[in-house]
Amino acid sequence: MQKVVLSLLALLYFSVVNVYSQCSSCDYTITVSGTNSTSHSSSSDGYKICITGSGTYTGSISLWNSNDAVCIGENIDFQGSIGANDASTITNYGDMSLGWFSSSATFINEGTITSSGFTVGSSGSLTNRGTITSTSSFTVNSSATLINEGTVTASTSFTIGSNATVTNDGSITSGFTSSFTIGSSAILTNNGSMDMGNTSLYSGSTIDNYGTFSSHDFTSSGDFNNYNTDGNAIYIDGNVNFYSNSTFDTDGGVEITGNVTASGGDFTSTYTGDDALIIGGNLEMTNNNTDINLSGDAEIGGNLSVTGGFMTLNGGGVIVEGQLYINTNASNAVISGAGSSGGSCEGISYGSISITHSNTLTDLDVCNSSDPDATTSDETFDASVTTCNCSSLLPVEFIGYTTTADYENELVKVSWTTSSETNSAYFEIEKSTDGYNFYKLGEVSAMGDSQNIVYYGFNDTNPTYGKAYYRIKQIDIDGTYAYTDVMVQHYENKVAGAEMYATVSEGTLELSFNKNVGEGTLELFSVGGQIVFQQNIEVDNYTYSLQPDKSLASGIYIVKFNNIENNWVKKVKVD
Template identity: 25%
Template sequence: MRKPQPPTHMKMNFRTPANSRWLLVVYWVVCSTRAVTAQCPAGSIINTGGTITNGQTACITTAFSGSIQLNNGATMVVINGGDYTGNLSTNQGSAIQIEAGGRFAPSTANSFSASLTNSGMVVINNISISNGAAITNSGSFTWAGNWNQNSALTVSNTACGTMTFDQGTNMGNNAVILNSGILNFAQGLNTNSGTTINNRGRLTVAGDMNSSGLIYNQHIAVFRGGNNNINSGDSIINLGEMTFSNSVNSSPGMRNEGLFTVGGTFTINSNRFLLNNSNAQLRVNGLNNNAQVQGNGSLYVSGGITNNNSISGYGGGAQQLTVNQSISGTTSNLNVNGGLVAGDTVTYTPTMDNPDACTVLPVKLSSLQAVYQHNQVQLNWTAYAQSNVRSFTIEYSQNAQSFTAAGELMATGDNNQATPYGYTHSPAVTGTVFYRIRETAIDGKVYYSNMVVVKTGNALLATTEVFPNPFAENLQISMQLEKAGMIQIALYDAGGRLIRKLQQHGLAGRNTIAMSSLRALLPGTYLLQIKAGEHTTFEKLIK
């Protein structure tokens, strides 16, 4: 007798090539979804439009174009794989963080007043900047549209970042750009008095340069435009290598402690050009000097020299100014050396060069924000992933190099929280003050936030009023001061020529200054500059 056989069951073969591929796809989708969701802070509102309120976080994990409103205290995070392209509205005190692999390209961002920290990719087309905005870039950041800057703003491009301005750029309202990475202006650059560019990376301006602000170059700056005007206002300080491909006209005081090269004629109209160490060199194709050139470095002129004022060293011996040719006119303490070698950006090594290096922080911080009011500086920032952080030390400086501790806060968050921090400082100094956060990890390692710049001292508190406009013979300039101090008023024509200047001591509160006898001025456009302490505002006038 045959032994009974067990019942026969149909066996499905799920491991066909097609089914195997399908299972892998399902597994990948599940795992990928879990991985993406895990990167969002706990309790996040994921890929959803609407209003995000204080304490809430919007997290973008994929392509999303919905409209989002960020209120004070709200946070937006775009993680790896996220791509935000919607309409964005922000209130002061909100924060945006773009992680590596994330993309942030809002279609509009009117009255942008959030802090933005980027480690991924940012493309800004249409934006207007308002009070409270602060930007720190450690990834790729492109200003594709015009920069409509309505208030003071600090932009920090770290040593790991690349930032590009595609359109012609106008800096005003005491704006500050701190660059330690690669900073490109694809067209022209105009800067107003009171603005600052502090460069520790590589700065390139492809178009014309028209500067009245401070340019502090500590590494490499290249200007390729055909028209370069350095107007009366602040100054230029060069510690590294600064190269102009074509001619330059300058009026303010300038200090060079590195290599300053002009491919065309360098016209110095007023003030002084100083070469402040023995390694410093001014190398130009031609020199038209109407001011003072002085120092203990070297002057190399490949073409002709017109000396209408004075060219001199600081003294004898090592304090002489070395030149490659004889110079007529008023001179003193010169060492004429026909064998002087022209400085070259390939072989020249500036002794005062101060470049920054790219260091990726293991702990994430939003951009540091700072607001000065009533003699106090309010500092705010947000920290993420803090389980290995011990403390945050608030530091300040007057020269962006030597810092002093203002106070310390202990870290209170963990890996799954976005924790806001705030600190109020009453600086004992006035003028320009630099702030940063020193972050100390549990293992003792130290990291630094972006640097922000605050103009302390007197402040123009309310909107300045100038009337009538258009004007005929007289102007009334009304402004409100935070405290008593000196007020300076200057009227310029469309060509930048100073027409009238007034100065008087103002009282705390509302002040009105009259400017009269203007009937003889030609019809046209004029610019009125109002300055109180470190704060400057401009009004466009018509006659």
């Protein structure tokens, strides 16, 4: 018992030391109680100003000497202003409400920042371990550095200037239609998650992705290297343009919902899974400097048009739902494989075909999926090309598949229709909340063999508030399988304008809401940023009570609750 008491006392001691050491060794201290508008300027090199206490600060701080610093305590609501040169340091543990902010100083954020525009100035640096929200733009200027271990959100644009360096170990998000620009010679390393708007990589820029990356439209003259080997590593919900000198190398799967235009550059996928590359629209290759290399299977929902460039299938196959069109002056193969496979359809299947030279396709299996019997008469193929029966590649032909929100019955309906089935065993319905990690909801038996239209349905009786992703996995009798495209379904959580209230009474944390918010993640932090409690919870009847395993020490705590579309943050005091 004595050891336990001593350990608790030691923990309390270090917690207290940590709180007070946040803003220590101060040359001038502004103590806030209620509201304080005291302004102060540094008076010599190495001068440190500390803002401590508890309350709202509305004054101004000026740091114009060498190695000056300001420290903002954890209980401070900072609504003032800071002027700092590039030799200064700003450290924030509290809540900062800024207008448009730009600085080349060294900025360390351990708390919360909200601004109407945030810029890390040229050659400046920002280390973020807390939360930064910009209601407009977020910019890392030329030669500046951003290290993000927390959360950064920008509404209208996120810009990385030339020669800048960004390392993301946390979460970075920009608006769906916002711009995400990476300047020449800039380097972005993503180890966390990034959900961006319209992405533009300039020549010489580099993205090294080890985490998850999603984007709206994607345009590149730079280098994109994906080292995440997951089948859902990259998701682009829009159109893609590759230009000369660009490279896109991926060890994981890539899904693009729109059209892809390759007017130059190299695309190489070493992922050997079934869905190495999914393109919802058309793929157009328009320049002889374009090279596409695939080790896994690809599916193109529209047309594959080649008027320049080359595609090599290193053991993978390509399903072209529309027309395969090749019209080039190339004297050698435009699309080539690793050798025909005797009818297993591991080359290219297409809805229709038009090619100008017989030798533009070599060492491939080919199949007309609209009329397999017509494959041999479609075109005059090279001697190395083998025609095959598409049924081995396409065991099920889908007419359509969709999801629908049913608010009356509080569920999401997943529906699909097939026009023919061959050796089909069953369907699995899968769901994801992030578009990357899917799990099985249930399964539905298939007809097996059918040439008639069959209607199927499945109900998700536990819909996710906000955005959820669904897909159907069709499994053949021999165990082979294929996926439909991902379907996105919004299920309104009816929480527009919802407010969270948080109190602590006799050691119990009480949350209450004025509207139904459903499931989410509850997090409780100490003022020093340490996680005290984290758990997925369901708010029932607008309230939730938490009795921590260990009593909460006296002090200020940060309560965060997040669901799919919303997040709430409150401070609570434990006496």
